[in-house]
Amino acid sequence: MTWRDILFPRGMRRRWWLFRPIDALVALWPGPRRRRGVLVVRMDGIGDMVMARAALDHYPAAFGVEPGEITLLGCHSWRSLVPDAFPGFRVVTIDEHAFEKKWAYRLRIALWVRRQGFAVAVCDMFMRKTLTADSLVWASRAPQRIVSQPFVTDRTRAEYRWYLARATRVIDTGPYPTHEGLRHFAFLAALTGRAMPAETVRLPWPDRRPALAGDGPYVVLNFGSNEPGRRWPFEQFLAVARHCLARGLRVVFVGAGQEAFAKPAIAALGDPRAIDTIGTLKLPELVDLMKHAAAVVSNDTGPGHLAIGVGAPTVLLAGGGHFGSFVPYPEAVRPAASRFLSVAMDCYHCLWRCPKRSGPDQAFPCVAAITVEDVTGALDGLTG
Incomplete structure (x- = not known):
């Protein structure tokens, strides 16, 4: 990719150009010299989060870190589930819709990501939006930026080409319509270089009795x-x-x-x-x-x-x-x-x-x- 392709890429949507000053500012913002920790970007809904949860348990071993050194960047839609569903992990949630629409909110969140000084940024989502997931990985400026090959259409091809060129590694997790539960473990297998059989979808949850009147099933x-x-x-x-x-x-x-x-x-x-x-x-x-x-x-x-x-x-x-x-x-x-x-x-x-x-x-x-x-x-x- 030439410098012209980097600075003046063709085929980008108007919104990409509107946010271009923010992304440029964040890219130039000084970050911490010491890089540490892993950023895992999951800009998706509740169901997608559930399907990805089992694979997250393998990330500490995959990157050689403690669970507390992994920051899961997720969505407000499942924020209330975090204390019970993600014990041991650091979880930060954002309004993903505001991030892809509001200038000031995007700047604040992107600068926060930049200032964390992550050593690794990861996104294994197949169906994702470039202006949320991929731009958050890029905003981290982590030395290692590892993403999955996404689902690309004619409308999104130019933007994905630009962002994938910014990644340090792109992992192919299989053709459409491979199931997400299989993709997450294919990503881990490629990441670690060893066999990683897919596991049953599961969500950690405490055994609390519901507050429901009456008896019987x-x-x-x-x-x-x-x-x-x-x-x-x-x-x-x-x-x-x-x-x-x-x-x-x-x-x-x-x-x-x-x-x-x-x-x-x-x-x-x-x-x-x-x-x-x-x-x-x-x-x-x-x-x-x-x-x-x-x-x-x-x-x-x-x-x-x-x-x-x-x-x-x-x-x-x-x-x-x-x-x-x-x-x-x-x-x-x-x-x-x-x-x-x-x-x-x-x-x-x-x-x-x-x-x-x-x-x-x-x-x-x-x-x-x-x-x-x-x-x-x-x-x-x-x-x-």
Whole structure:
């Protein structure tokens, strides 16, 4: 790459140029002379964090450091989980959306990273954003900057070319759609130069009893999602709830404030064993609840992966947007008590740019096609 390519690269988005003065200032800012510690950049959602967690336990040995010398730079979306899920590690979370949009916030965070004086900066994410993950690795100016080969499209090719040229090592963890749980261990294997078999997805979590009134086994229904297309129709969740109640199981509906639309329908079930917790649980309390459930039924969203990670019997409803990359989990990393339901379609791997739904609030057809019988059958198999 010539100096012209470095200073005036072609094909970069307008936002990259807007942030260019910040990145240049950070690059020129004096850093500590003594370099120490490892920065691990994980600018991703809750589910992705869960899939990466088992591999993190091997980083101290891989880099010859203590866990406390590893700084995990993560996202505010899972900040409340940090004390329980990452014992021994130093974890700092940021607002990744503000970092890629707000000038002052980006400058503050990037300068903080620069001033830490990390000896190594690592990012093994396959699907990532250059203006967050890659720029944070670059901002560290660590002598060793090790990243994975990312998922590149025509739109992102120029930016990735620029940032990958700034890395000291790029590791290929496999073609799309290799599962993330396998990628993390492929990265470690390349990093250490020795075989590193993939491990079951797991999330360390204390054994706390949930604050839930009543007695008897219960099933958790997580029917929400930030992406409307991944929401299995709520009427079908209600059918599953009626099936569970008929079997003598309690049913706990969970969700954030945006799921409040469901409250009248839950009340209309007319059964005190149908418990509405929507908008009342903090994220750690939700994990406690799912950990002790007889089973969890969830859309493909963060709480579903948390349930799987803490070992709860889980039925997860999967669409085909990037089928195989995140769901379903392959046998090498799948906890025994997890089930993934999907309906194969010839339009899989659309990257969620679905042309087959009538509006942005509709479920993706590949998600809506999962039947109530599919779900209750899987559920009955898990609950006996």
